[in-house]
């Protein structure tokens with residue numbers, strides 16, 4: 001049957017097999033680096049890296065600040081694969097293209113996916129530079145019918161109607177809190193709800209106020225689609241938002257969201273975010 005990916009299971013298998021033939025690394029952890037957070041990929045040892053354009057069937061990245069490489073390597077001895085640069089709805093991709101790499105992760109043998117993103121803070125207690133452990137999400141494009149699992153379902157990936165109430169692994173959230181505390185990060189580590197929008201325009205003031213009332217702590221343009229597809233095919237998920245700016249909530253505010261601020265904050269907090277993720281990776285247990 002035609003797969004819901006726009007890529008058939010066989011297409012994904014061919015891509016995964018090609019990658020496995022090019023590297024000896026057998027990753028159990030898959031990492032997705034958000035805007036300005038690609039440094040995590042640089043930290044991998046014994047790297048084997050592929051430009052997206054050189055990988056059969058792989059989508060291409062277009063955004064400034066996203067390198068567009070799939071990097072295999074080890075993080076303190078643990079085999080990992082890392083997406084340096086991801087795909088977004090606002091680039092004009094079909095939603096199935098954005099999430100296709102999650103199925104490649106699965107077919108490579110990945111058991112745990114860790115995703116990072118840059119996000120705007122809606123929660124008034126949040127400060128720029130805070131790191132938010134994502135405990136749940138609001139999938140706004142999904143409300144409008146734009147879900148990466150829409151279309152025919154291939155049971156080899158997962159069930160037709162996957163559960164999402166357990167999308168974000170609770171053990172990993174607790175581990176992140178513990179690791180954060182050990183590293184001395186507790187005063188800027190948060191737990192909250194991430195809301196995804198299509199972008200590329202940032203939110204209006206009225207939209208920010210609405211999202212906050214609906215229970216969102218942070219807003220961004222990524223991650224949720226990948227989480228849905230990763231959970232569909234049975235991988236464990238952990239996700240972090242770096243709060244790069246405060247969403248504008250008041251008409252007397254002079255602030256304006258802009259991409260440069262997002263990248264700048266990413267640079268300042270990137271090292272700590274990378275240390276948090278790499279420490280979590282070394283504590284993961286796999287079958």
Ligand code: 6GU
Pocket residue numbers: 118119120121197199201202203219220221244245246247248257262
């Ligand atoms: Cl304020 N909004 C959205 N949608 N994405 C962001 C952001 C804001 N800040 C970083 N990414």
